[in-house]
Structures are given as structure tokens and as C-alpha cells.
Amino acid sequence: MAASEDKGECINMLKVIAACGSGMGSSQIIKMKLEKVFKKLGYQAEIYHTNVGDAKSQANNYDVVFCSESLVGTFNGTRATVIGLKNLLSEAEMTEKIEAANLPK
Amino acid sequence: MFKEIVEKKHFSFHEGFDDWRDAVRAACAPLLSDGTIEKEYPEIIIQKVEELGPYIVIAPNICIPHAERGRGVNDTAMCFMKTEKPVSFDPNDPDKDARIFVVLAATDDEVHLNNLMQLSETLSDEAIVDKLLQAKTGDDLLAVEG
Numbered sequence: 001m002a003a004s005e006d007k008g009e010c011i012n013m014l015k016v017i018a019a020c021g022s023g024m025g026s027s028q029i030i031k032m033k034l035e036k037v038f039k040k041l042g043y044q045a046e047i048y049h050t051n052v053g054d055a056k057s058q059a060n061n062y063d064v065v066f067c068s069e070s071l072v073g074t075f076n077g078t079r080a081t082v083i084g085l086k087n088l089l090s091e092a093e094m095t096e097k098i099e100a101a102n103l104p105k
Numbered sequence: 106m107f108k109e110i111v112e113k114k115h116f117s118f119h120e121g122f123d124d125w126r127d128a129v130r131a132a133c134a135p136l137l138s139d140g141t142i143e144k145e146y147p148e149i150i151i152q153k154v155e156e157l158g159p160y161i162v163i164a165p166n167i168c169i170p171h172a173e174r175g176r177g178v179n180d181t182a183m184c185f186m187k188t189e190k191p192v193s194f195d196p197n198d199p200d201k202d203a204r205i206f207v208v209l210a211a212t213d214d215e216v217h218l219n220n221l222m223q224l225s226e227t228l229s230d231e232a233i234v235d236k237l238l239q240a241k242t243g244d245d246l247l248a249v250e251g
Contacts, residue, residue, distance in 0.1 A: 021153045021160045025171035025209050028218065029163065029225045051173065052157065070158035070201075086200060088163040089229045 012104060014038070014045040017059060017080070019067040023051030029088055030066050037094045043105055064103060066094075106223040107246040110185050113139070118241060121190030125159075126151050129170045132186040132206040141184075142210050146177035159194035159201045166191070166238070167228055168203035174211050181216040183224065184208040187240060205237055 018034060020026035027049035038045040050058075052067065052074050059065050059078035067075070072084035083097050110116055115135045122128040133147040149172040154161060162168045184207070191202035207224060211217035227233055227250070236249040 021157045022171055022173040024174050024211060024217070025169050025221070026160060026163050028221050029169075032222060032225055068160040068163070070160050074157070087165065089167070089225060090164065091229075 012044065014043055014064065014103060014105075015062040016045050016047045017055045017062045017065045018047055018049040019052050019055035019065060019071065020049075021052060021071070023049060023054065026068060026088055027051070030085065033089065033091055033094060034066060037091050037098065041095065041098060043098075043103070064101070106183070106220075106227050107185070107250060110183060111243040111247055113182070114243075115141075115182060115184040116243060116246060117186045119186065119188045121188045122192050125154075125192050125194045128168075128186075128188065128192040128203075128206065129154075132168075132170055132184065132208050136182060136184045136208060136210055141178070141180045141182045143177040143179070146172065146210065149173075149176055154194070162194055162201045162203050164228065165200055166202065166204050166234065168192075168194075168206045169209055169224070170206060171209035171211075178210045178212055181211045181213040181220065183220050184210070185246065187237060205234065 018027045018030035031047045031049040034047055052071055055065060056074055059075060059080045062080045065075055065080050065082045067084060069084035069086050072082055075082040081101055083101060085093060087093050117135055119131055129150055130147045133142060136142040150170045153172055161170050186206040188204050191204050194201040233249050240246055
């Protein structure tokens with residue numbers, strides 16, 4: 001958990017990567033959906049979408065990685081929390097998995 | 106979303122495919138006939154899936170074949186295909202079967218992003234997905250959003 005110093009208007013920005021094979025289709029859809037879901041859950045999140053290769057090399061600088069379930073294995077060994085999604089269009093699944101991961105607000 | 110797809114004849118209907126690779130090629134065929142993409146585009150998509158697994162199946166029944174921009178693509182478009190029988194991407198995982206295919210091709214970021222927003226909204230609506238699964242003609246596609 002990032003212990004943020006309390007300086008009045010301190011915001012804990014969650015750093016998120018949405019990844020897919022190409023970085024131009026599914027990852028953008030994940031990003032669009034996540035923006036809605038994070039807002040609903042009261043998170044401040046900065047979401048970057050990219051392809052898996054790039055995502056893997058950058059993952060240690062981020063808090064969470066979201067990707068299709070079939071790509072989860074690619075991120076073995078990264079420090080970030082990796083969340084695999086079965087249905088990229090399901091806001092319910094995202095909500096459930098974000099809550100289960102207990103991400104810092 | 107379907108008005109442009111139907112106007113540009115970017116759609117096809119098929120019975121089924123034994124090999125998902127042939128399904129991806131067939132889904133891309135209308136884009137190939139009017140020069141939106143080159144022959145290499147479906148092959149690049151196939152190669153990526155062979156390498157990484159079926160990440161293009163984004164939800165049960167729904168596949169969005171696409172690859173990185175820049176190679177084999179001349180214009181920004183979406184192309185719809187539906188099969189009667191589910192196409193299997195992973196014999197051990199029926200959740201990765203798909204009947205609705207929407208190929209994405211992109212040269213223009215803004216148009217592409219707009220396409221993706223429409224796509225994500227349309228395919229998140231289960232009532233629309235049910236109608237798409239029943240669709241058999243271009244007119245049926247025009248009616249799903251009505």
C-alpha cells in the first residue's frame with residue numbers, strides 16, 4: 001500500500017495497465033470499461049493501454065495489470081497485481097475482481 | 106454501428122468452421138475484397154493468437170480479430186461475421202467458443218476509438234447480442250439496434 005503523505009489535497013492515484021496482444025483493440029475496451037468501474041467504486045485511476053510485451057516491461061512501475069485471462073501467465077514474476085478477465089465486457093466481473101483484490105484507494 | 110457495416114457490405118454469414126484460422130480469414134474476407142486490408146492482415150492476427158492464446162475472444166461468443174496497426178491495413182473499419190455453429194479456439198475451454206466476429210482494422214486513431222466505443226457499448230447489451238445470434242441477413246443487422 002502506498003502510504004501517502006497527508007498534505008491536504010493528497011490523492012492516491014492507482015496506476016493501471018490494460019494489456020492485450022496488440023494494444024489496439026481489447027486493451028482499449030478494457031480501459032473504457034475500467035474507467036467507468038473505477039469511477040463507480042470511488043477510485044482515482046490512471047489507465048494506460050498497451051500490448052503485452054510493453055506491459056510486461058513496464059508492469060513493475062504500476063499497481064495493477066488487467067488483461068484477458070489467457071494472457072495472465074505472461075506476467076509471472078511481476079510485482080504488480082495481475083487481474084485476468086474472462087469477459088472483457090462485463091462491468092460486474094471487473095467490479096467483483098477489483099473488490100476481491102482489495103486495491104488501495 | 107451496423108449502418109456503415111451494412112452499407113459497405115462489411116459482413117458475412119457462415120455455417121461454421123472446423124479451424125478457427127479459417128474463421129478469422131473468412132471474417133476478414135469482405136475487407137480484403139474492397140482493399141481495406143491486405144492479404145497479410147488475417148495472417149498477422151492468426152500468428153499473434155498462435156503465440157499468445159485466444160485473447161481476441163473477449164467474451165463468451167464474441168471474438169474481435171485484430172492486430173497491431175501499421176501492417177496490412179489501408180483504412181479504418183469494422184467487419185461483422187456470424188456463424189451458426191460455435192468456432193472453437195481452445196478445445197479445453199468452451200468459454201472461448203465464438204459465433205460473433207467483429208474484425209477491427211485501423212489507420213485513423215480517432216475513428217478507431219469511436220468504433221471501439223460503439224462496439225463495446227453494443228456488445229455489452231445482451232439483448233442486442235441475442236438478436237445478432239439470430240441474424241441471417243444485412244437487414245437483420247440493421248434491425249438489431251432499432
